[in-house]
Amino acid sequence: MSLNLRSVGILGTGMCLPEKVLTNMDLEKMVDTSDEWIRTRTGIVERRIADPHTPTSVLAEKAARMALENARIKAQNIGLIIVATVTPDMVFPATACLVQDRLGATSAAAFDLEAGCSGFIYALASGAQFVASGIYDYVLVIGAETLSRIVNWEDRNTCVLFGDGAGAVVLGPVPEGYGILGMDLGSDGGGADLLDVPAGGSLNPASEYTVKNKLHFLRMNGNEVFKFAVRIIGDSALRALSSAGLEKENIDFLIPHQANIRIIQSALKRLKISEEKVYVNLDRYGNTSAASVPIALHEAYREGLIKKDNIVVLVAFGAGLTWGAAVIRWSADI
Numbered sequence: 001m002s003l004n005l006r007s008v009g010i011l012g013t014g015m016c017l018p019e020k021v022l023t024n025m026d027l028e029k030m031v032d033t034s035d036e037w038i039r040t041r042t043g044i045v046e047r048r049i050a051d052p053h054t055p056t057s058v059l060a061e062k063a064a065r066m067a068l069e070n071a072r073i074k075a076q077n078i079g080l081i082i083v084a085t086v087t088p089d090m091v092f093p094a095t096a097c098l099v100q101d102r103l104g105a106t107s108a109a110a111f112d113l114e115a116g117c118s119g120f121i122y123a124l125a126s127g128a129q130f131v132a133s134g135i136y137d138y139v140l141v142i143g144a145e146t147l148s149r150i151v152n153w154e155d156r157n158t159c160v161l162f163g164d165g166a167g168a169v170v171l172g173p174v175p176e177g178y179g180i181l182g183m184d185l186g187s188d189g190g191g192a193d194l195l196d197v198p199a200g201g202s203l204n205p206a207s208e209y210t211v212k213n214k215l216h217f218l219r220m221n222g223n224e225v226f227k228f229a230v231r232i233i234g235d236s237a238l239r240a241l242s243s244a245g246l247e248k249e250n251i252d253f254l255i256p257h258q259a260n261i262r263i264i265q266s267a268l269k270r271l272k273i274s275e276e277k278v279y280v281n282l283d284r285y286g287n288t289s290a291a292s293v294p295i296a297l298h299e300a301y302r303e304g305l306i307k308k309d310n311i312v313v314l315v316a317f318g319a320g321l322t323w324g325a326a327v328i329r330w331s332a333d334i
């Protein structure tokens with residue numbers, strides 16, 4: 001069988017952030033922490049929190065509408081919607097189906113994808129295959145989270161780190177030589193227990209016991225995840241570059257997962273690139289898991305930091321353990 005694959009690129013980006021800001025100072029009143037500790041250990045200053053009536057699908061829908069508008073593509077022309085999330089509205093149906101309905105994307109298939117904070121890169125890689133093969137012309141890829149719903153607000157080790165938000169991109173055919181040039185995806189389920197929500201699934205269904213023992217909240221071994229992240233963020237970016245026939249010297253702009261400024265700094269060192277070539281917004285939004293890369297990509301693009309022909313590297317790591325990187329030759333003009 002011969003495959004004539006099309007080049008696939010990002011035609012438009014969008015994002016949605018809840019209005020409510022939760023500062024480090026606010027957290028000082030909630031748990032035994034300090035603004036100084038959070039800033040120096042993570043780089044985070046504040047994060048956004050969705051109001052109790054706003055589920056993940058609403059943030060996803062708003063980010064998607066903006067991406068569609070910027071790409072000048074109608075919802076009816078979308079062939080597939082993928083929502084990467086660890087905080088779906090419900091166990092099922094898929095949040096992507098709720099978004100499909102509200103957008104009026106009547107021709108779209110829809111599914112959710114769960115790969116922790118790497119979810120957006122996994123969804124981008126998956127969606128791109130459908131465009132490359134010619135099965136669909138346009139695919140909507142969304143990373144959306146309301147992590148505030150699964151964070152234990154009494155646990156200072158985790159509650160200071162996360163925030164809510166959504167980012168989206170529209171994928172479509174681009175001229176040859178542009179778009180996604182290389183990829184790296186990986187997993188290590190041996191580290192599954194380093195970052196998890198243990199209850200609510202088939203292993204530990206919801207019960208009085210699981211609620212009493214706070215097993216529906218996110219748990220994390222921060223030190224181990226940190227060590228993994230520092231190692232993998234550079235490795236994965238380099239593998240993706242190599243799959244595109246490129247080297248670290250070719251990077252024009254890096255969009256890393258926004259978890260911790262120290263992890264991002266380690267990537268800079270490893271990839272030998274300067275701070276001006278890296279987008280950081282974790283100070284304003286904290287770690288928004290699967291939403292972090294598309295939000296950062298949208299902001300960097302709208303701020304004019306990413307230009308046509310630039311080699312842009314997206315890289316993320318997260319629960320699973322999972323990791324992923326994508327190398328893109330930017331094709332869209334502002």
Ligand code: UT7
Nearest residue numbers: 032033034037041117156157160222223225226259260318
């Ligand atoms: O998207 C992927 C998900 N997660 C991540 O990427 C997170 C990766 N890990 C990290 O970013 C870091 O490991 C953390 C920010 C979570 C922790 O930073 P750390 O420098 O590794 O601190 P630590 O865990 O070694 O804790 C140092 C101390 C401990 O006190 P003792 O045992 O030394 O007395 C903690 O109890 O800091 C304490 N601590 C805090 N103190 C004030 C932990 N959290 C807090 C807090 N405020 N919020």
